[in-house]
Amino acid sequence: MNTNEFPGWTERARSLLDESARDLDAPALARLNRARQAALAQRAPRRRAGWLFMPAGLAGACALLLAVGVWQARRPPSVATPAAAPAQAATAKAGSGLNAGDLDMIASGDNLDMVQDLDFYAWLDAQDEDHNG
Amino acid sequence: MTHTIALSAPAIWNPARVDAVHTGERTLDQFLKSVERRALRMAELATCNRDEALDLVQDAMFGFARHYAAKPAADWAPLFYRVLDSRLNDWHRRRNVRSRWLQVWTRADDEDDERDEIAQAPDTNDPGPLLRLAGTEAAQALEAALQRLPLRQRQAFLLRVWEGFDVAATASSMRCSEGSVKTHLSRALAALRRALEDHA
Structure with missing residues (x-):
C-alpha cells in the first residue's frame, strides 16, 4: 500500500487502530478463539459427511433404476388395434390397467361360476362343432 | 482464576x-x-x-x-x-x-x-479498548468519529487505510464499484479530518 496517497494524520489513526486490535482483553480473545475453532470444526465434518453420503446416494439411485427396469419388464405388451384403441384410451384415462369388462366379470358371481366350469363349456363347444359340421 | x-x-x-x-x-x-x-x-x-x-x-x-x-x-x-x-x-x-x-x-x-442528532449518535460513554489502552483524547476522538461515520464510509476507510487494501480489493469486499469506494473514502477522510484535525 502506498501510504503517501493518504493524509498524514491517517498514519496516526492507523497506529491507534493497531493498538486497539493488539490489546484486546482476554475474554474477547477467548471468545474469538472459540469462534474460530467452531468455524473450522463445522467445516471439517461437513466435507467428510459428503463423502460418506455419496456411496449411499449412488446405491439408492441404482436400486431405483433396477426397480424401474423390473417394473417395465413385467408390464404386459399392449398391442394397439384400431378397434381396441378407444377402449385402451378409456382405460388409460381411468388410470388403471384393468378394463371395464374385466371389472364386470370380477364383480359378477355368475361369471365366476362360469370360469369354474370352464371344462364343461369347452366340451359343450366341441359338441356343437361336431354337430354342425 | x-x-x-x-x-x-x-x-x-x-x-x-x-x-x-x-x-x-x-x-x-x-x-x-x-x-x-x-x-x-x-x-x-x-x-x-x-x-x-x-x-x-x-x-x-x-x-x-x-x-x-x-x-x-x-x-x-x-x-x-x-x-x-x-x-x-x-x-x-x-x-x-x-x-x-x-x-x-x-x-x-x-x-x-x-x-x-446528538442522541442519535453512538454512545461514546463506553470508551472501548482504544481509549482504555491509549487513554488519550486523540484515541477517544478517533473512536467517536469512526462510530459516527455512515457504514459504507467507515468500511471504505478501514479497508483502504487500515487494512491496506487497494481500490479493487476494497470494491470486491464491499460489493460496489471502484468509483463508489473512492467516493466513500473521500467523504470519510473529509469527515474524519474535521473531527481529528486538532490531533493530526
Whole structure:
C-alpha cells in the first residue's frame, strides 16, 4: 500500500487502530478463539459427511433404476388395434390397467361360476362343432 | 482464576508465502487468527457493542469457512471482509427496521420530541479498548468519529487505510464499484479530518 496517497494524520489513526486490535482483553480473545475453532470444526465434518453420503446416494439411485427396469419388464405388451384403441384410451384415462369388462366379470358371481366350469363349456363347444359340421 | 491467553501481536498475513506451503486446516486457522482482531474492531465500531460484534465476527468466520475456504489463499482476505461486510449490512438493516418501529411507538407517546442528532449518535460513554489502552483524547476522538461515520464510509476507510487494501480489493469486499469506494473514502477522510484535525 502506498501510504503517501493518504493524509498524514491517517498514519496516526492507523497506529491507534493497531493498538486497539493488539490489546484486546482476554475474554474477547477467548471468545474469538472459540469462534474460530467452531468455524473450522463445522467445516471439517461437513466435507467428510459428503463423502460418506455419496456411496449411499449412488446405491439408492441404482436400486431405483433396477426397480424401474423390473417394473417395465413385467408390464404386459399392449398391442394397439384400431378397434381396441378407444377402449385402451378409456382405460388409460381411468388410470388403471384393468378394463371395464374385466371389472364386470370380477364383480359378477355368475361369471365366476362360469370360469369354474370352464371344462364343461369347452366340451359343450366341441359338441356343437361336431354337430354342425 | 486468571486468564492465561497470550496477548501477542497478530501474525502477519502473507498470501504469497502461504500459497507456497500447505493450504489446509492449519492455514485457514492461521488466516482467521490473523484477521479476527481487526474484524472484531470493525464490527465493534459499527455496532458499538462488544457482544454483537463478537456474534457478527463468528457468523463471518462460519460463512467464510463454509463458502470461501476452498478459494486460493491469496483471495481470502477480501473474501473474508466481504462476508463480514455483508453481516454488518444485515445488522444495520435490521437495526434500522427496529428503530423505525420504535419511532412509530415513541412518536405516539410524545409528539413534541424532535429528532436529536446528538442522541442519535453512538454512545461514546463506553470508551472501548482504544481509549482504555491509549487513554488519550486523540484515541477517544478517533473512536467517536469512526462510530459516527455512515457504514459504507467507515468500511471504505478501514479497508483502504487500515487494512491496506487497494481500490479493487476494497470494491470486491464491499460489493460496489471502484468509483463508489473512492467516493466513500473521500467523504470519510473529509469527515474524519474535521473531527481529528486538532490531533493530526
